[in-house]
Amino acid sequence: MLKIGVLVSGGGTNLQAILDAIDAGEITNAKVDIVISNNASAYALERARKHDIEATCIAPKDYPDREAFHKALLAKLQEKEADLIVLAGYLVAIPPMMVEAYPNKIINIHPSLIPSFCGKGFYGLKVHDAVLARGVKVTGATVHFVDAGTDTGPIILQKAVKVKDGDTSKELQRRVMEKAEWKILPEAINLIANDKIAVTDGIVSLK
Template sequence: MLEVVVLVSGGGTNLQAVIDAIEEGRITNTRITGVLSNNKNAFALERAKRHGIAGRCISPKDFASREEFNKEFMEAVDSWKPDLIVLAGFLVVIPPAMIEKYRNRIINIHPSLIPSFCGTGFYGLKVHEAALARGVKVVGATVHFVDEGTDTGPIILQKAVEVKAEDTPEVLQKRVMEQAEWKLLPQAINLIANGRVSVRDGLAVISCENGGE
């Protein structure tokens, strides 16, 4: 059984997609043991509560230093003994010590086709604003492992989404969520839960169910 901890800062729509997929059997061999947010008002914590999942808020604002926050943050995550940590819209920098400890066991969902529109400063609506400003015709989402860089870890899955002429950033964001993010994240977790994802030479490799690639 894959024990998963989800980190989230806002509404938790990706969290909900994962919860629904587990409950509907589209993700197997998996359970969410905890949801942690840096925002006490995050609706994601309410979503966790409604499904009987432990939730907790730990905010950097409540600590005198980032070192103190990082220590408390890591202790909280460690207490749930996760096999996999899922960043589902988590707007706090992950401590290097956590990345090292959970190497290739932390994944993130990013609302673009990496390496486009990613890295420092690209999050939320900013990604979609930049895509529309550049005039790209296709956008999408990416699930990747987390390393010490920003959106630089091995790519697990990607899905493209069409840009329409009348799109606003808000409309495009919603389409990317519905057509890509909410599908990719559950799919990636299910692949990991069933032992079908490995990292070789810095690249994520997905094996077939019969053992092939």
């Protein structure tokens, strides 16, 4: 049974998609063991509690420096013996010490088709603002492993979503979540939980 730790900063819609997929049997051999947020008022924590999952806040402001915060976050995940870390709208940079502790065991959902509209500064509505400003016709979402860079780890799954004329950033964000993020994040977790993924030279293949 794969033990999952989910890190989230806000409402937790991707967390809900994971929980729903587990309840529906679309994710097998896995359970969410802990949900951690950097934001004590994040609704994601309430979603976790409703599922009888441990929910805790570990926030940078509660520690004397960034290193102490990073150590506390890592210690909590190790205490829970998490096998997979899922970043589901987590707006805090993952430190090298965590990447080293969990090689190819941290995944992130990004609201674009990497390598487009990704990297430093591209998060939340900013991604969709950039998509609309560039006038691309197709966007989407990407699930990838986390490495030392920003959105540079091996790509697991991608799903395309059409951009419609007259879209606002919020409309596009919602469509990308519904049509792509909420589908491929649970799918990727299920593949990992059932040992269906291999990573060779930075490229993901299905077993």
